[in-house]
Every structure is written in C-alpha cells, then in structure tokens.
Amino acid sequence: MRLTILGGGGFRVPLVYGALLGDHAEGRVSHVTLYDEDSGRLRAMARVLADQAAGIADAPAVTATTDLDEALRGADFVFSAIRVGGLEGRAADERIALAEGVLGQETVGAGGIAYGLRTVPVAREIARRVARTAPGAWVINFTNPAGVVTEAMAEELGDRVIGICDSPVGLGRRIARLLGARPEEAWIDYVGLNHLGWVRGLRIGGRDELPRLLADAQALESFEEGRLFGAEWLRSLGAIPNEYLHYYYFNRDTVRAYQEVKQTRGAFLRDQQRGFYAEAGRPDQEPGAALAAWDRTRAEREATYMAENREVAGVGEREESDLESGGYEQVALALMRAIARDERATLILNVRNRGTLSVLDAGAVIEVPCLVDANGAHPVAVDPLPLHAVGLVTSVKAAEREVLAAAASGSRADAVKAFALHPLVDSVAVARRLVDGYTAEHPGLGYLR
Numbered sequence: 001m002r003l004t005i006l007g008g009g010g011f012r013v014p015l016v017y018g019a020l021l022g023d024h025a026e027g028r029v030s031h032v033t034l035y036d037e038d039s040g041r042l043r044a045m046a047r048v049l050a051d052q053a054a055g056i057a058d059a060p061a062v063t064a065t066t067d068l069d070e071a072l073r074g075a076d077f078v079f080s081a082i083r084v085g086g087l088e089g090r091a092a093d094e095r096i097a098l099a100e101g102v103l104g105q106e107t108v109g110a111g112g113i114a115y116g117l118r119t120v121p122v123a124r125e126i127a128r129r130v131a132r133t134a135p136g137a138w139v140i141n142f143t144n145p146a147g148v149v150t151e152a153m154a155e156e157l158g159d160r161v162i163g164i165c166d167s168p169v170g171l172g173r174r175i176a177r178l179l180g181a182r183p184e185e186a187w188i189d190y191v192g193l194n195h196l197g198w199v200r201g202l203r204i205g206g207r208d209e210l211p212r213l214l215a216d217a218q219a220l221e222s223f224e225e226g227r228l229f230g231a232e233w234l235r236s237l238g239a240i241p242n243e244y245l246h247y248y249y250f251n252r253d254t255v256r257a258y259q260e261v262k263q264t265r266g267a268f269l270r271d272q273q274r275g276f277y278a279e280a281g282r283p284d285q286e287p288g289a290a291l292a293a294w295d296r297t298r299a300e301r302e303a304t305y306m307a308e309n310r311e312v313a314g315v316g317e318r319e320e321s322d323l324e325s326g327g328y329e330q331v332a333l334a335l336m337r338a339i340a341r342d343e344r345a346t347l348i349l350n351v352r353n354r355g356t357l358s359v360l361d362a363g364a365v366i367e368v369p370c371l372v373d374a375n376g377a378h379p380v381a382v383d384p385l386p387l388h389a390v391g392l393v394t395s396v397k398a399a400e401r402e403v404l405a406a407a408a409s410g411s412r413a414d415a416v417k418a419f420a421l422h423p424l425v426d427s428v429a430v431a432r433r434l435v436d437g438y439t440a441e442h443p444g445l446g447y448l449r
Contacts, residue, residue: 008034009041035071044281051291090266109424127156147194163350166328342374
C-alpha cells in the first residue's frame with residue numbers, strides 16, 4: 001500500500017512515519033512519498049525519517065518530490081498536511097488580528113478565516129488533481145482549518161476525503177482514564193465542528209459515567225481541559241468542551257493575554273522551526289542527529305502549547321499527562337487500516353453531516369463519532385445540540401460557508417461577510433479592516449476583488 005504525504009517537509013511528518021513503523025500487518029503501508037514545494041525541508045525531513053528507520057528491516061521506503069502529480073500517481077491514501085503561507089503567514093495573521101483587538105489563532109476567529117481564505121483555493125486544486133491522477137485514493141485531511149478545508153475538498157472528492165483532528169481523541173482519552181476505563185472500551189459522545197465540540201457523555205459498559213466526573217471538582221480540575229475551564233463552568237455546561245472553546249468562553253481575557261506577549265505562537269514556531277530545519281538539513285550530520293533535533297524541538301513545542309490560555313486560567317505549566325498528544329497519527333493509521341482491510345472501527349472524524357445534526361444541511365462537514373469500514377466513514381446518530389451550542393455551531397458554520405464562497409467567487413464582499421459573521425469578530429467595520437490588512441500582507445489573497 002502506498003501513502004503520499006502532502007506537506008511532506010512539515011514538522012509533524014515523523015509522527016506519521018513512526019506510527020507506520022509499528023505496523024507489521026499484511027497489507028500495511030510499504031512506500032511513503034513526501035511532497036513539498038520546499039526541497040530543503042524535504043531533505044531535512046528525509047534525514048529524520050532515515051534516522052527513525054535505522055535498524056528496522058521492513059521500514060516503509062521513502063521517496064521525496066516537488067512534483068505534485070508524481071507524488072499522487074499510484075497512491076492508495078493521500079495525507080494532506082499543507083500550510084499555505086507557512087509559519088510566516090501564521091505570524092502575520094496573528095499580528096494583524098491582534099492589532100484590531102480580535103483573536104488571530106490559526107484555526108479560530110479572524111486568524112482561522114484568513115488562513116482558510118489562503119488555503120481553500122489550494123485545497124480545491126489538490127482535490128481536483130487527486131481526482132484526476134489518483135481517482136481511487138482516499139484523502140485524509142489534517143490541513144487547518146480542517147473543517148472548512150475538508151468541506152472544500154469534498155466538493156470534488158465527495159466522501160473520499162475525511163478530516164481528522166487529535167483534540168477530541170486526546171480529550172476522550174483523558175476523561176476515560178480519569179474514570180478508570182480503557183479509552184478503547186469507552187464510547188465518547190462527542191459532537192460539533194472541528195475545534196468547536198463538546199464531550200456530552202462517556203459510556204462504559206452502556207452506562208454514562210460523565211455525571212460522576214462532573215460531580216467531583218477535584219477530579220475535574222486534574223486534567224488539562226478541566227484546569228482551563230474550571231469545575232464550576234464545566235458543571236454549568238454539563239459537558240467537557242474541546243480546549244479550543246477556551247477562545248470563545250474566555251475570549252476577552254485571551255485576546256488581552258495574546259496582545260501582551262512578546263512573541264505570538266506563530267512567530268515562536270516560525271523562529272523555532274527555522275532553527276530546526278537549519279540544523280537537520282546540514283550535510284555533515286551524524287547518524288541520529290536529525291531525529292534528536294526533531295525530538296528536542298517537538299518537546300519544546302508541546303510544553304509551550306496554549307501557554308497564554310493557561311496563563312488566563314492561572315494554571316501554570318503543562319503537566320506530564322497533558323504532554324501526551326491526542327495521536328492524530330494513530331487516528332490516521334486506524335482510519336487507513338479500517339478502509340484498506342475492512343476492519344470496522346469507531347473514530348471521531350470530520351465528515352459530511354448527512355442529517356446527523358438537524359440544524360445543518362447534509363453537506364456541512366461536522367466532527368462526530370463515525371463507524372469506518374471499506375466504504376469509508378459513516379457518522380453515527382447523535383442527540384440534538386443544546387441551544388448554546390446551536391448558536392456557536394451555526395454562526396461559525398455560516399462564517400465557514402462565506403470563506404468557501406469568497407474562495408470560489410473572488411468576492412471581497414463575501415470575505416468581509418465571513419469575518420463579520422464570526423462570533424469572535426462581530427463587527428463589519430473591523431471585518432473590512434481585516435480584509436484590507438490581510439490582502440495587503442498575503443499575495444495569495446490577491447484573488448479577492
């Protein structure tokens with residue numbers, strides 16, 4: 001089986017390759033093709049993967065290319081993790097939004113809209129190229145903002161594109177362990193959009209154990225999301241929100257904290273990864289040095305994740321248990337196995353709604369538990385959303401739809417509408433200035449008129 005990774009020079013690629021190294025079953029991935037427009041990043045990442053594969057006799061072969069059609073040809077699965085505009089673009093998104101007093105985070109609010117406007121045209125073209133060059137391939141999308149990008153690609157690929165995210169997986173795992181259950185044996189009642197969802201129940205042996213956790217303040221504040229939101233607010237909601245909802249529920253506090261930092265998250269990662277690629281790409285590297293550099297960089301990256309939000313919540317540094325990722329690479333591997341081998345699995349994924357949430361149309365991409373088999377991912381029926389969630393989900397989806405419309409029409413008016421309708425912008429005047437600022441900064445938004 002052949003896997004193509006778009007954005008193959010990206011920092012998270014070793015996570016995916018490391019997961020493949022542990023798969024020794026028949027029909028596993030035997031060849032990985034890395035695609036990236038930056039040949040220097042590809043060389044550095046190929047060295048990291050070579051270090052990972054050292055001493056493993058059946059490690060998947062790795063090739064690298066800057067030619068998209070060459071990368072797609074013969075692929076069974078395509079993993080998309082591109083970053084249009086790079087980390088320089090992310091840093092600019094944050095800076096421009098914060099200057100207007102609104103959030104610039106890469107997937108939430110103004111920053112997420114700007115990133116989506118840059119990314120959707122590219123994602124649509126990739127989907128068209130996949131449909132033409134590898135029509136039998138399944139696309140697994142991790143490109144942010146994952147919900148709107150998956151929806152854009154589905155216009156061309158239908159149900160053969162599936163979005164993944166590690167946040168719901170990590171959240172469900174932490175809750176299950178707190179309740180004394182093995183995560184793989186728990187049913188997680190999770191529903192929403194990408195980076196906008198809630199765990200409303202966690203069933204173990206058919207019994208919902210979430211009320212037991214909500215009744216225990218000490219247990220509630222013993223894991224990352226509990227510390228971020230606080231036991232009182234979680235009890236008020238009667239659910240455990242995805243960590244990204246901290247940007248909504250504590251928006252003013254978070255924006256203020258982001259405005260006061262010396263360096264935004266995007267700028268930090270930009271500078272950090274420049275150092276990593278310079279070190280890993282050196283031609284005089286000793287065996288293992290590139291992988292060691294990647295490990296050090298990743299540890300620092302994880303430790304500083306959402307630092308400003310933790311400051312707002314007054315919870316200090318991340319604890320050891322928080323540093324374990326949700327494992328998007330494991331989700332991707334489980335998804336590929338289920339489809340390729342017809343091994344039924346239940347995973348939280350980004351898929352088309354098809355009536356699952358009555359407040360959204362059939363084509364809207366949502367994030368819910370899905371049953372996966374050889375025919376793809378099928379969303380499981382869920383209870384209706386409470387009204388507070390309906391308001392957020394529908395307003396954010398409305399903004400996402402305007403992003404899709406603007407990317408298709410090139411209309412500046414549609415882009416302004418996308419910003420103005422988002423609950424974390426909520427100002428037409430600010431929306432207009434944001435469009436002006438982003439189009440002046442990003443050549444990739446030159447299509448807006």
